[in-house]
Amino acid sequence: MSEKRKLAFTKANYKIMIVGVVVLALGFILMTMDTEPYGFGFMGLTLGPIVVMLGFIIQFVAIFHKPKSKSDSE
Template sequence: MSKKQKTAIKQTTTVPPAAVKPTQNAPASGLAFGKTNFQFMLIGIGVILTGFIIMTLDKEEFGFGFLGITLGPIVVFCGFMIELYAILKKKA
């Protein structure tokens, strides 16, 4: 192989420097969620657990009192809504 052929092959296989630069839309890390997403997820888990604890505090038979039927499920539902928000929130 002559020098001319080697130079021609080398020129066609090089990548221009502009193609190597990362784009502006590239994520900074490989994680799907950011720090605030994880914080909201932990808050949501805490609210869900609090709702289940509230349901166990009901003194009525089979948990048919206000705490077991009304307040606890509302708190659990709010916790799941926080979880949904944490999942759908875009990473900052």
């Protein structure tokens, strides 16, 4: 039992996930800041959803990121 348990994610994974959550929040905030009625302007229909999609892509990368060296996994 002296062997350490391996966690599913490393510190790098969690850092990337935090960046992804911040980008997601920024995308939703951009969508709410649209001045057009019902959010039918550029920020509500184009810019916000693109930023949200980028946030989900960052989360996908965070889940599948593997450390390159042993020192990165500590």
